[in-house]
Amino acid sequence: MSADPKFTKIRSELDLRRSRHLYRSTRISDSPQHPHMHIDGKPLLAFCSNDYLGLANHPAVIQAFQQAANIYGVGSGAAHLVNGHSRPHQQLEEALAAFTGRERALLFSTGYMANLGVVNALLSGRNDVVYADRLNHASLVDAGLLSGAKLIRYPHNDTTSLGKRLLAQADNANTQLILTDGVFSMDGDVAPLAKLAVMARHHDAWLMVDDAHGFGVLGNTGAGLVEAQGLTPTDVPILMATLGKALGTAGAFIAGSHDLIEYLIQTARTFIYTTAQPPAIAAATLASLQLVQTESWRREQLLALIQQFRQGATQLGLPLMASDTAIQPILVGSSGQALAISRQLEERGLLVTAIRPPTVPDGTARLRVTLSAAHTATDVEQLLTALAQIWT
Ligand SMILES: Cc1ncc(COP(=O)(O)O)c(C=O)c1O
Structure with a gap:
């Protein structure tokens, strides 16, 4: 065992976690x-x-993956803006936009990256404010922290407290963003989107919903919590969902207006500076999206x-x-x-x-x-x- 004090420090941190029953392993x-x-x-x-x-593990999803791998190979080879954006990526973006009733959709390699990318593209400094539900997923918390904007966390699903916080910032906030999980990942309850949408409109703030656990599952057609609660793209202008959960594949997307997506393509660093997901994943997701809609x-x-x-x-x-x-x-x-x-x-x-x-x-x-x-x-x-x- 190394006597290097740096290692002694991390070993004692590991021991502490063990003693508190917080140690994790794969x-x-x-x-x-x-x-x-x-x-x-x-x-x-x-x-x-x-x-x-x-x-x-659905046979049609596996088959779509295999067929696309035969045509496109395995790796996408480059970022979307270089030459990594293949036909299945384009088809999937168009299918996701149509399914969610939005003008455009943009693929990201993971949900974590989608959240970091959007929040950091929209917010840039101390005069911007992000309001986040206290039980939001870690990726949304990290997105807010990384943005350098003022991060204000409000008690879980408490729109009255959120309202007070929005009012308190009214005079000095520049861009404002309300961020919430749709279905809370560790609790299973859902966000009151209608109320959040009213507050966002009233305070001229963006509303972004991370529907990782609602997409595919909730709503009559499976389009997610926004559909289940009867809201429109105007109510929730930024919709994020992941593809590694109900869709059974991997990756994530942001759906919104043409202008929002064009802006993200130009500015979202986690979209620009990373290799596109393998085309076969996009093809498999197209197959699973079909199953979501038909089954x-x-x-x-x-x-x-x-x-x-x-x-x-x-x-x-x-x-x-x-x-x-x-x-x-x-x-x-x-x-x-x-x-x-x-x-x-x-x-x-x-x-x-x-x-x-x-x-x-x-x-x-x-x-x-x-x-x-x-x-x-x-x-x-x-x-x-x-x-x-x-x-x-
Ligand atoms: C609410 C929520 N948002 C984002 C993510 C991250 O998505 P991904 O696994 O695609 O990075 C997860 C879980 O993984 C999640 O539960």
Whole structure:
């Protein structure tokens, strides 16, 4: 072991995390993304994926990926603005714009990069203000911090507090941006978009919604939370969604007006200075977008499973959180206890990850149960049975 003080310091930081039950490590999967997985050498029934519609391993999506790889190869070779923007990228952007009812869409290689890119393109200095829900995803928090704008966090979904903060800045703010998750990733509840849209309009602020966990799942056609809450592109001028969750592939996009997208193409550094995602990913996403639109039974199946789980968990008296979405966290409190329950579930063949600080606030560690259209009612029953054994 190195005696170098720099290493001593990071070792003691690691020890501290272990002692607080906050240590994290990767696990190795030898199977495709599916409820029944093979992880760390054993079969596990997983309730922790964001593959909400069961598309990550769909034969039509795999076939589209393979066919595009035969034509375009694997790597895109360059950034979109050099020569990395291929036909499938263009087709996907057009399909995403049409699906979300917007003039244009722009692909990013990850959701994290999309968020960093947009916020930093729109905000540039101390007179700009970003208002962020306290439970926003880390990528939105980082986007705000990196922008150098004044970052004001408001209590979760509390539009009254947001209103006060907007008023307080009214005289000296330049560009203002309200940033919110659509579906909150660790809580499963949703943002009050109609109220946020009114406030944004009133204060002449941008409203940006990160619909990573709503896109594909919510709304009649699967277009997401904006559709589910009956809002228009004028209400929510900046829509971000990821493609690695319900769509089952990878990457993300921003959808908005022609001018917004042109501006991002010129200024969003995480779009300009990075290699385009592989064309085969875009082709696979086109196939999964088709399935989102034609196979509404997946959303219906997911909804039925959510209801089954909530009903069963309520009967067991489990501390469910106020969520109607595929994210159904069970609030535990202490990190040690959340880890212990997760381990007990694993001993029974079930994988549910314990989510601990700093991903969630101190004292609110939880088991983040997520459901997928690929689960069956029997799978959910198995989870409820195991939870009943552990909780009593
Ligand atoms: C709300 C939210 N936004 C953004 C991201 C980042 O997306 P990506 O995984 O594509 O980087 C995630 C999770 O990954 C998320 O949950």
